Amino acid sequence: DGGITQSPKYLFRKEGQNVTLSCEQNLNHDAMYWYRQDPGQGLRLIYYSQIVNDFQKGDIAEGYSVSREKKESFPLTVTSAQKNPTAFYLCASSTNGQGAGGYTFGSGTRLTVV
């Protein structure tokens, strides 16, 4: 079955470390997105990519980085510059130009700073 796979489901990070969250899709979708979810704040867009080798900052990109070397993959790195990284991270994809069809979401990665 086609879908989006996020890994790991739970991730623990020490202060000052970079960590990378994986997002893979086999839906042949052109566009991919990363959102951060905090209680009571809905979902906020971190980065998005509409085509391979191109990506754009969202509303809260500071302290994060991404790459899009393959259509299927859109990893997110949470750097040490992100001061409050504890959150639930969601990856999504959509057929480019067809956002009106809605996004498909992964099951999320919960990141905790220890």
Added chain:
Amino acid sequence: AQSVTQLGSHVSVSEGALVLLRCNYSSSVPPYLFWYVQYPNQGLQLLLKYTSAATLVKGINGFEAEFKKSETSFHLTKPSAHMSDAAEYFCAVIKGGAQKLVFGQGTRLTINP
């Protein structure tokens, strides 16, 4: 800029009662509107979407929503709540040429037995 506002961060209803979750949008043109549901520690699942066809949109799990341009609203309803409906619900709107989804703050629905 397009945005959505969900009225009520927490709604509680009895099993079998009507569910009404409110969403108002801010847009100068008819937008694309969505309702998503999220169960604990899971991703979001699309419930239904409005894309300028019929104003009454039927979705999965017995939910429906009505687009009312005069009220700039897209409220989600279900005639009879079930215990399995307990979850968080998000209203969202497409923003900009990049087809980015902008979400409301979410409404947590609790079902009382």
